[in-house]
Amino acid sequence: MVSYQRGMIEASSASSRGPLARSCGRPICQDRSACRRESSAECCAIPTPRKSCLRPPGGRGGVVASGNFTALPGTTTGTEPSRGMRRLDNLTPPRKLALTAIIDSDYLIVGAGGMGLAFADEIVTQTSASVTIVDRNHRPGGHWNDAYPFVRLHQASACYGVNSTPLGRHSIDPVGWNKGCYELASGSEVVAYFDQVMRQRFLPSGRVKYLPMSEYLGDGRVVSRGNGNEYEIRAQKIVDATYINVAVPSQRPPRFTLAAGVACAAPNSLPKLAPEYRHFVVIGSGKTGIDSCLFLLEHGVAPANITWVMPNDAWLFDRFTVNPGRHFTAIITAGRGEVLRAALAANSTDDFFR
Numbered sequence: 001m002v003s004y005q006r007g008m009i010e011a012s013s014a015s016s017r018g019p020l021a022r023s024c025g026r027p028i029c030q031d032r033s034a035c036r037r038e039s040s041a042e043c044c045a046i047p048t049p050r051k052s053c054l055r056p057p058g059g060r061g062g063v064v065a066s067g068n069f070t071a072l073p074g075t076t077t078g079t080e081p082s083r084g085m086r087r088l089d090n091l092t093p094p095r096k097l098a099l100t101a102i103i104d105s106d107y108l109i110v111g112a113g114g115m116g117l118a119f120a121d122e123i124v125t126q127t128s129a130s131v132t133i134v135d136r137n138h139r140p141g142g143h144w145n146d147a148y149p150f151v152r153l154h155q156a157s158a159c160y161g162v163n164s165t166p167l168g169r170h171s172i173d174p175v176g177w178n179k180g181c182y183e184l185a186s187g188s189e190v191v192a193y194f195d196q197v198m199r200q201r202f203l204p205s206g207r208v209k210y211l212p213m214s215e216y217l218g219d220g221r222v223v224s225r226g227n228g229n230e231y232e233i234r235a236q237k238i239v240d241a242t243y244i245n246v247a248v249p250s251q252r253p254p255r256f257t258l259a260a261g262v263a264c265a266a267p268n269s270l271p272k273l274a275p276e277y278r279h280f281v282v283i284g285s286g287k288t289g290i291d292s293c294l295f296l297l298e299h300g301v302a303p304a305n306i307t308w309v310m311p312n313d314a315w316l317f318d319r320f321t322v323n324p325g326r327h328f329t330a331i332i333t334a335g336r337g338e339v340l341r342a343a344l345a346a347n348s349t350d351d352f353f354r
């Protein structure tokens, strides 16, 4: 989370939320009147980009209200979910909807994020089975659709994505903070890549049915978020690819109370909002928090004007020592050797990490 002089942007790291909580999927509010119209917490959790909207008359900063997720009947929100397949099986049966179609499929995959797509890719490549993929988003890519605009992979593109289709050009960055290391795909590149995998590999195979904008209700039942049509998927196996339960800050309200006058936003708003403020508080010490600090520094905000709230110290590997490929073999070997030498020399776990 990042906070402005009297406001915040949430950058706390990816986290769990209640299973199958419905997100509104609406973009950031554009003005105060629009914000008032929205009943979704996800819109209201993000301050509007206009100064006038953020600042109450005569004051500095503004208040961003948090609210409640709307949830489908029988689902939970905001609490730590139980993990694994049981979560999908244990859903309270949904209210009766008009059944539009029955779809027979060998596999039903719930979730078209990185995990669901990697699984589908293996099935399409290694078997002749049919697959139905259901996701509430309008396009594949999972949480990457909701990520902040300056996000990039933290690892080389070559190590990410599905097995059949390389991501990126396997080139070494000639400039920037990643200079000398293999390219890191941006969030938009990741989304475009997954979209391509769906449209150019899965769908042409003739064995994959893709139901975007569709909510899985449990018990093989799926409802379209577009037209309300309901489908029954008769599958041999149901694969819960929502298991990790990622919720990036833009997908949920902040998990703390905001004092009056504090403007709080997810890092998604940072490029638009940053010029309006001088002081920032970044809350969260994971990749999102680090990226938010780097974004501000890169754009000239003085370190003294950034307060970083770090719940934990993070242990990071120097990316230079974990790049893939022959070019980095000697460096990787030396890097791993250093870690092993430190482990051997340590008296205790604490000593090792010191």
Ligand SMILES: Cc1cc2nc3c(=O)[nH]c(=O)nc-3n(C[C@H](O)[C@H](O)[C@H](O)COP(=O)(O)OP(=O)(O)OC[C@H]3O[C@@H](n4cnc5c(N)ncnc54)[C@H](O)[C@@H]3O)c2cc1C
Binding pocket: 014, 019, 020, 110, 111, 112, 113, 114, 115, 116, 134, 135, 136, 137, 141, 142, 143, 144, 147, 151, 152, 153, 154, 155, 160, 214, 215, 216, 217, 241, 242, 243, 244, 245, 246, 247, 248, 287, 288
């Ligand atoms: C900012 C950020 C950066 C990251 N960078 C990296 C990186 O560089 N390298 C790396 O390896 N990993 C990275 N990760 C980890 C990342 O989470 C995984 O790589 C991966 O994208 C997670 O995919 P997933 O399919 O498990 O989850 P998600 O992307 O969350 O996909 C789950 C999907 O399930 C859908 N869904 C959930 N419930 C339902 C339902 N009831 N009905 C229909 N659809 C439903 C959701 O709409 C969503 O599309 C990063 C994570 C974050 C947050």
